[in-house]
Structures are given as structure tokens and as C-alpha cells.
Amino acid sequence: MADLKVGDKAPEFEGKNQNGEKIALKDFAGKKLILYFYPKDNTPGCTAESCNLNDNYDAWLEKGFEVVGVSPDSEKSHQKFIEKFGFKFDLIADTEKEILQAFGAWGLKKNYGREYMGVLRKTFVIDEEGVIVDIFEKVKTKDHTNQIIESLNL
Template identity: 45%
Template structure:
């Protein structure tokens, strides 16, 4: 998993509207990049709704919030419409960004092992360096923790 102080992995991925979002185009702002396993599942829905509710606070901090999962742009669009989300969701169908950030890992559930996204969040500073990392995120209270850390980093 990428650590604080390293350069964030470069990326260009389609969002829910199939528009390409590239790190190079959004550098210069703070970026909250959160990885989640799957659209329309309970924890992922709560996290996306929490980030949506807090979006004005992040915008006040000159931060852009991007959610990333292996779901397709179409699935992201359906998720956004169904839950009235305001966050931008990136489709990492080949898992290249998940692998670059080290969040595509072996997971265990009910005795079965499988590869999947470990729920993780990264704050990327305006220079493109990783400024904060959360691994194996617990959804409850997470968005508040991220906002507080962003405020602290901006000092």
C-alpha cells in the first residue's frame, strides 16, 4: 500500500459519465481518493452517502472527492442515480489503480479466500504526494476523520 510522503500513482480512469479523470489534470488541489469494494452494497452505500453529505465541507477546503471501485461506469451511474450521490466515482475495471495503490489484496470472508478491494482512503496533496492513508476503513465516522485530517494538513 502506498505510504505517506510518496508520489501518488498516476491515473486516468473513466467516471460515471465515461469522462476521463486524470491525476495530472486535478493536481494543484487536495484530493480525497477513497477505494471501496462494490456499488450498492451496505457499507459502500453508507460511505458514498457520507461523503456526499460532507462534500460542501471538502469543497470549502479546496478538495475533490473521488471514489474508486472495479465497477463499470454504467454501474456507477446507476448507483449515483439510485442513492442521489454527488461524489465522482471512477471505474477501475482492470484494477490497475487498485493495484498501484496496493488496495487489491487477498481477503477472507466466511472461510473463503478471494481477491478484492480493501476499503482504503488516501489524501493526496496539491503536489501529488500521499499526505494521509487509512487502511481497512470502518465506515462509521470515517468521513469526519478524513475531513479533520485534511483541516490539520492544511494547518
């Protein structure tokens, strides 16, 4: 599992969005990126987080940020999730968990005494040069936008 820190270069990645189109880190060269990893489409916490980022999407664009979500769900699942909530940004279908592993967002979880491998909810803020400027490992799903804004002093 990757142990990425602020100041590290973000791992190169390439995946397919909800429409089967390739999306790679290099596509965001010269732009700032909020790359968030979430466990599953249409679950309460993931929906709250995605909706919060989407509700503030135009403000993110004004600040020079693009937003991309990543989960192990399929392209079809992402399409339904986007249609249901009207998301304006892409979701990457990382069914092989390669991007999740590269960013250290796949690991051991514990729930009710049970241990299992799963998605670790994380957000990475990446600058125009591809450098990680902030990492959120304790995401406030309902208020993630303000959490990021306050941390970055935007």
C-alpha cells in the same frame, strides 16, 4: 501490490467516470484529493461510506478538497449508484483493476475462512503536489468524514 506510504508521490492514474469521461491524477494538480477505493456499488458499507462523503461534499469543497471514488464496477453501475443516492462527485470504473493495483487496494481478503482476491477498502488523501498525506486502511464507513477531519486536524 503497491506498498504506498505517507510522503510518497501518488501513482499516476487515468480511468473513466460514470459518463465515460477520462479522469486522471493530473486533473487535480493544485487541488487536494480524497481518493477512496470501495468494493461494490449499492452494498451496505460502500453505500454508507459514499453517502457520508457526499453528505459532507460541500464542506470538503470549502476546505479545498475534491472527492473521487474508485471501484471495479462498470460505468453503468456507477451511473445507477449516483442517481440513486445523488452523489455530487465522480466514481471511476476501474474494471481492469489497474488503479486499484497501483494503490495497493486490490489484494487477498479472508471471509469465513475463505481466501480470495478483492478490493481492499482504502482512502488516500493527496495534496496539491500529488503527495500522499494520509492513508486510511481501517475506514469507518458511517463516519469517514470525521475520521479524515480528525486525522488531518482540519
